[in-house]
Amino acid sequence: MELYCWVALLMVGVGVASAQKDWWETASFYQIYPRSFQDSNGDGIGDLNGITSRLEYLKSLGVTGFWLSPIYPSPMADFGYDISNFIDIHPSFGTMADFKRLVEEAKKLQLRVILDFVPNHSSDEHEWFKKSVQRVSGYEDFYVWQDPKPGTDRDPPNNWVAAWYGSAWEWNDERKQFYLHQFHRKQPDLNYRNPAVVQAMKNVLLFWLDQGVDGFRVDAVPWLFETVGFPDEPLSGQSNDPLSQNYLHHIYTLDQPETVDMVYQWRELLEQYKKDHNTTTKVLMTEAWSSLDVVKTYFNDSNNRQGSQMPFNFQLIMRLDSNSKASDFKTVIDSWLDIIPPNHTPNWVLGNHDKRRVSSRMGGDHMVDIMAMIELTLPGITVTYQGEEIGMHDVEISWQDTQDPAACQLTEQTYQEGTRDPARTPFQWDSTANAGFTNASVKPWLPLAEDYPLVNVKVQQETTQNSHLKVFKELMNLRGTKTLIWGAFKSMVLGTNVYGLMRSFPNDKRTYVVLANIGSTVETVDATALDNSLPTELVFRVLSVSSKHKSGETVTTKNIQLQPYEAVVLSNGTARLAISFTLFGGAAVILVVMNLFKTYL
Numbered sequence: 095m096e097l098y099c100w101v102a103l104l105m106v107g108v109g110v111a112s113a114q115k116d117w118w119e120t121a122s123f124y125q126i127y128p129r130s131f132q133d134s135n136g137d138g139i140g141d142l143n144g145i146t147s148r149l150e151y152l153k154s155l156g157v158t159g160f161w162l163s164p165i166y167p168s169p170m171a172d173f174g175y176d177i178s179n180f181i182d183i184h185p186s187f188g189t190m191a192d193f194k195r196l197v198e199e200a201k202k203l204q205l206r207v208i209l210d211f212v213p214n215h216s217s218d219e220h221e222w223f224k225k226s227v228q229r230v231s232g233y234e235d236f237y238v239w240q241d242p243k244p245g246t247d248r249d250p251p252n253n254w255v256a257a258w259y260g261s262a263w264e265w266n267d268e269r270k271q272f273y274l275h276q277f278h279r280k281q282p283d284l285n286y287r288n289p290a291v292v293q294a295m296k297n298v299l300l301f302w303l304d305q306g307v308d309g310f311r312v313d314a315v316p317w318l319f320e321t322v323g324f325p326d327e328p329l330s331g332q333s334n335d336p337l338s339q340n341y342l343h344h345i346y347t348l349d350q351p352e353t354v355d356m357v358y359q360w361r362e363l364l365e366q367y368k369k370d371h372n373t374t375t376k377v378l379m380t381e382a383w384s385s386l387d388v389v390k391t392y393f394n395d396s397n398n399r400q401g402s403q404m405p406f407n408f409q410l411i412m413r414l415d416s417n418s419k420a421s422d423f424k425t426v427i428d429s430w431l432d433i434i435p436p437n438h439t440p441n442w443v444l445g446n447h448d449k450r451r452v453s454s455r456m457g458g459d460h461m462v463d464i465m466a467m468i469e470l471t472l473p474g475i476t477v478t479y480q481g482e483e484i485g486m487h488d489v490e491i492s493w494q495d496t497q498d499p500a501a502c503q504l505t506e507q508t509y510q511e512g513t514r515d516p517a518r519t520p521f522q523w524d525s526t527a528n529a530g531f532t533n534a535s536v537k538p539w540l541p542l543a544e545d546y547p548l549v550n551v552k553v554q555q556e557t558t559q560n561s562h563l564k565v566f567k568e569l570m571n572l573r574g575t576k577t578l579i580w581g582a583f584k585s586m587v588l589g590t591n592v593y594g595l596m597r598s599f600p601n602d603k604r605t606y607v608v609l610a611n612i613g614s615t616v617e618t619v620d621a622t623a624l625d626n627s628l629p630t631e632l633v634f635r636v637l638s639v640s641s642k643h644k645s646g647e648t649v650t651t652k653n654i655q656l657q658p659y660e661a662v663v664l665s666n667g668t669a670r671l672a673i674s675f676t677l678f679g680g681a682a683v684i685l686v687v688m689n690l691f692k693t694y695l
Contacts, residue, residue, distance in 0.1 A: 115579065116375050117158070117206070117374060117375065118158075118206075118309075118375060118377045118403055118404075118439075118475065119439045119474075119475065120158075120475070120573075120579050121158035121159065121206070121377075121475050121476075122156065122157045122158050122470075122475070122476045122477075122478070122570060122573060123157065123158060123159055123160065123161060123206075123208065123379075123475070123476070123477045123478070124152055124155065124157040124159070124160040124161075124477075124478050124479075124480065125160070125161055125163070125446055125447070125477060125478065125479045125480060126145060126160050126161070126162050126163070126480055127140075127163050127447045127479075127480060127518055128140050128141065128142070128145065128162055128163060128165055128187055129163075129173065129174075129186075129518070129539060130480070130518055130519060130520045130521055130531070130539075130540065131144060131145055131148065131480060131521050131531075132144030132145060132147060132148050132521065132523075132531060132532075133520075133531055133532035133533075133534060133538070134147060136532060136533050136534045136535070137186070137532075137534060137536075138532050138534040138536050138537060138538045138539050139186050139532075139538075139539050140187075140520070140521075140531070140532075141186065141187045141188050141192075142165065142183070142187050142188035142192040142193055142195075142196050143188055143192055143195075143196075145162075145196060146192075146195060146196045146199050149196075149199055149200055149203055149205060150203070151551070152203075152205060153203045153204075153205060154567070155483060155566065155567060155570060156567065156570030156571060156573070156574070157205070157478070157570070158205070158206055159200075159205050159206025159207060159208060159308060160200075160205065160206075160207065160208065161207075161208035161209065161210065161311045161379070162207075162208070162209055162210060163210050163447055164177065164210045164212060165183055165184060165187045165193070165209075165210075166178075166179060166180060166181075166182060166183065166184055167179040167182050167183070167184045167185075168184055168217060169217055169219050169280065171217070171278050171280040171281070171499055172277065172278050172280075172281060172499050172500075173497075173498075173499070174210075175212055175277070175281070175313065176215070176216070176217040176218075176219075176278060176280050176281045177212055177216055177217055177220065178216070178217040178219040178220045179220065179221075180212075180216070180295075180298040180301075181298060181301045181302075193305065194305065194306075197305060197306040197307065198306075201306070206308035206309070207306070207307050207308055208307065208308060208309045208310060208311055208377065208379065209302055209307050209309075209310055209311070210310070210311050210313055211298070211299065211302075211310040211311065211312050211313065212313045212314070213284070213295050213312060213313070213314075213315075213318065213356075214276070214277075214283060214284065214313065214314045214315075214317045214318055215275065215276070215277065215281040215282055215283050215284060215314075216281070216282065216284060217280060217281065218279075218280045218281070218282050219280075222236050222237075222294075223236070223237060223282055226239075226269075227266055227268050227269045228268070228269075229269065232290065235285050235288050236284065236285060236288060236290065236291055237273050237274070237282045237283060237284060237285055238273060238274035238282075238283045238284075238285050238320065239269065239271045239272070239273055239274075240263070240271060240272050240273075240274070240324060241271055241272070242272065248265055250262075250263035250272055251263060251272055251324055252324050252325065252326045252327075253326045253327060253336070253342065254274075254324075254326075254327060254342070254346075254347055255336070255337055255338065255339055255341060255342060256275060256276055256277060256278075256279075256339070257276055257277050257317075257339055258277060258278065258339070258500050258503065258512070259337055259338065259339070259503060259504075259512075260279075260337045261337065262274055262275060262276055262347070263275075264279045264282075274320070276314075276317045276347065277314075278499060283317070283320075286318050286319055286352070286356060287319070287322075292356070292359070296359075296360070296363055299360065299363060299364070300363070300367065303364075303367050303376060307376075308374070308376060308377065309364070309376045309377030309378060309379065310360075310376075310377075310378060310379065311379040311380075311381065312357070312360070312378060312379065312380045312381060312402070313381055314381060315353060315357065315380045315381055315382045315392075316348045316349045316353060316382050316383075316384055316388075317347065317348065318350070318352070318353045318356055319350040319352040319353050319356075320346060320347050320350065321345075321346035321347075321350065324346075325346055327342040327343060327344055327345060327346050327347065328342065328343045328345065329341065329342060329343065330342055330343040348384070349382075349384050349388050354391050354392060354395075354401065357378070357380055357392055357401045357402050358395070358399045358400065358401045360378060361378055361399075361400050361401050361402065361403075362399075364376040364377075364378060365400075375403075377403050377404060378401070378402040378403055378404065379402065379403070379404040379406060379477075380392055380401075380402040380404065380405050380406060381406050382405060382406070383408055383412070386409075386429060386430070386433050387433075389405045389407075389433070390405075390433040390435070392405035393405060393434070393435050393438050394435055394438070403438075403439070404439075404441045404475060405441075406441065406443050406477070407430050407440065407441050407442055407443055408443055409426050409427075409429065409430050410426065410427075410442060410443065410444055410465075410469070411443065411444065411445065411446075411449050411455070413426045414426055414456070415455060415456065415457075416455070416456055416457030416458075416461075418456075418612065419591055419612060419613070420587045420588075420590075420591045420592055420593040420610075420612045420613070421587050423468065423593040423610075423612065424585055424586065424587055424593060427468075427472065427585065428585070431473075431583075439474045439475055440472070440473055440474030440475070441474050441475040441476070441477065442469045442472050442474065442475070442476050442477070443476075443477040444465055444466075444469050444477070444478065444479065444482060445478075445479040445482055445517070446477075446479050446517075447479065447514065447517060447518055448514050448517075449514075449517060450488055450516065450517055451479075451481070451482065451486060451487055451488050451516075451517050452465050452482055452485075453485055453486070453487040453488075454487050454488035454516070454517075459485055459487070460640060460658075460659040461659065462482070462485040462562050462639075463562060463565050463638035463639055463640070463661050464610045464612065464638065464659065464661040466482070466483075466562070466565060466566055466569060467565070467569060467608055467610060467636065467638065467661045467662075467663060468593065468595070468608065468610055468661075470566075470569040470570065470572070470573055471569065471572070471573075471578060471595065471597060471606065471608045471663065472583070472595070473578075473581075473583045473597070476573075478566075479517075480521055481521055481522065483562065483563055483566040484522065484549060484550065484551055484554050484561075484562050484563050484566075485549060485562040486519075486521075486522060486543065486549060487543065487549075488516035488517055488519075489515075489516050489519040489540070489541060489542070489543045490510075490516060491513060491515040491516055491519075491540065491541060493506040493509055495515075495540065495541055496509055496513060496515055497515055497539065497540060498512070498513045498514045498515045498518075500512045500513070500514060501513035501514070501515065515540055518540060519540045519541065519542060519543060520532070520538045520539075520540060520542055522542070522543065522546040522549055522550040522551065523550055523551050523552065524550050524551065524552035524553070525546070525547040525548075525550060525552065525553060528542060529542050529546040529550055530550070530552075551563065559639075560637065560638075560639050560641075561639060562639060565636060565637070565638060565639065568635075568636045569636055569663070572606070572635070572636065572663065575602075575604065576599055576601075576602045576604070577597050577598065577599040577602055577604040577605070577606055578597055578606070580599050580601075580602075581597040581598050581599035581602075581604075581606075582597070582598050582599070583595065583596070583597060584596045584598075584624060584625065585624075586623065586624060588609070588617075588619040588620070588621070588623055588624075589617045589618065589619040590613060590615075590617060591611065591612045591613030591615075591617060592609055592610065592611050592612070592613075592617050592619050592656060593609075593610045593612060594607065594608065594609050594610075594619070594621065594623075594624055595607075595608045595624075596608075596624045596625060598625070603666075604665060604666065605625075605628065605665060605666045606635070606663055606664070606665050607621050607624060607628070607632060607663070607664045607665070608661070608662070608663050608664075609621065609654065609656060609661065609662050609664070610660075610661040611656040611657065611658060611659060611660050611661065612659070613658060613659075614658045614659070615658060616655060616656070616657055616658065617655070617656045618653060618654065618655045618656075619654050619656065620651070620652045620653070620654075621651045621652070621654055621664070622651055622652055628651050628666070629651060629666050629667065630650065630651055630652075631648045631649065631650060631651060631667060632648065632649055632651050632654075632664035632665065632666065632667070633646060633647070633648050633649075633664060633665055633666070633667045634646065634647045634648075634649065634662055634663075634664055635662075635663045635664060635665050636662065636663035637661075637662050637663075638659075638660055638661040638662065640657065640659060640660055641657070641660050641661075641662060642657065643662065648667065649664070
């Protein structure tokens with residue numbers, strides 16, 4: 095028995111690529127929205143100790159690490175994105191001691207911890223802003239201040255509008271000037287043309303690196319800089335409302351070249367920290383909902399300065415919906431792969447706390463496994479928003495229960511156009527009261543989905559049938575194979591509406607074929623169109639919940655029938671590999687020939 099184990103281990107190392115990948119290049123990240131993940135103290139709001147109590151669950155999913163939406167002190171005008179102290183913890187979430195314990199326990203489980211870094215603005219309750227209002231020495235221009243428009247008593251300096259609604263300028267009666275806020279009026283923009291601000295925010299990064307974090311998700315990067323001189327922006331022609339963000343073409347307030355340079359500076363800081371402390375790579379994830387030609391610049395420049403390892407890829411969110419066809423999937427995926435510079439890694443994001451959930455955005459529960467199966471078999475890094483692994487959907491929130499400030503500033507008739515609450519509802523752990531999210535006697539901070547007794551982790555773990563959670567875990571296991579880590583990628587539209595992709599790694603003799611029927615009719619496809627060297631039969635490995643096939647079942651490669659909205663992962667079947675070696679013991683020569691198992695690694 096020991097001999098056979100030794101031979102098997104020997105073969106695992108045969109043909110493995112000599113190059114190495116850094117930890118983040120093969121990572122799968124999980125986004126936690128702390129208010130909604132797990133409440134540990136019964137106040138109806140999720141917290142750090144709640145997250146710590148659920149780390150074993152994250153480990154069971156197979157993720158590499160998790161990133162936390164803001165947990166810092168804040169008046170909560172934008173649920174934590176209005177920060178009043180960048181280097182502490184909001185009491186609703188716990189204490190610094192709780193955070194340190196979370197990091198410690200995560201590291202025991204080999205889980206990486208990523209924090210949300212919010213550099214564009216602070217809260218107007220931050221001490222920096224209070225000092226800036228008072229023109230305290232050193233803080234006079236920590237924020238973007240301007241006088242009223244010439245010739246007026248109190249008209250805004252120009253026509254700029256905020257990302258939500260209304261003027262981007264707010265009058266401060268104490269300082270007798272306007273300050274810029276590209277989001278909520280309680281989120282004044284920091285002035286990155288002031289070197290003191292640049293250094294202060296670098297110090298924030300260093301503080302949290304010293305607490306043991308593994309990187310940062312950088313919020314709202316495109317807004318960091320504005321054009322000098324503050325000129326009016328041209329009309330876009332997309333709206334007749336001068337207070338709507340769509341009214342202007344934002345050529346002076348978004349995607350300025352200095353913004354990209356700042357990302358490079360942060361990367362340099364992280365690399366220097368790694369060198370100085372002899373630690374592992376610290377990762378930058380940057381949020382920019384910009385055009386592909388702009389996002390591409392965040393990777394590196396012509397002088398090979400390095401920027402963000404992960405400029406977030408939002409293409410699957412921005413450009414695919416319930417009306418998309420298989421050809422749209424191919425176009426969108428290929429467009430992202432086309433911009434990835436050499437020696438850089440793609441990443442794939444299906445959802446987050448600001449956007450509709452996959453099930454709701456893509457047209458229903460039948461698309462959950464399709465989207466997971468495609469995302470988790472594509473080359474590179476993946477990001478999963480909490481709850482997508484069990485197929486959680488948006489919860490329609492009444493006007494009375496609405497919490498999102500972006501929606502509250504609208505009216506009862508229009509709030510649903512701006513609300514982000516539906517994708518932020520509490521996580522569904524089990525069928526008990528409040529879905530196991532909290533034991534609070536009061537209502538959770540947002541209402542739960544009515545179907546949580548059926549859609550939750552416990553039910554999907556314990557069912558004897560297939561479930562979204564089981565599909566997710568099987569795909570995560572597959573992501574650990576050499577084929578999905580190192581393998582080549584090819585995709586095409588098969589039949590009328592089947593998106594097919596293939597991952598192959600000749601050294602490992604394993605090939606995986608993913609077929610997703612995006613349409614509402616039965617499709618029969620010939621998978622050899624992807625590669626005519628595929629064997630005559632393939633084996634079903636991972637199946638969507640709707641599939642009638644069984645894992646391990648074989649199918650003729652040229653004649654694969656898929657039901658509406660069915661998605662499957664198939665592979666080549668039994669791999670017969672002969673191993674021969676010689677053991678010299680006297681004149682004895684031993685020839686060992688092994689018939690290896692079906693390849694499902």
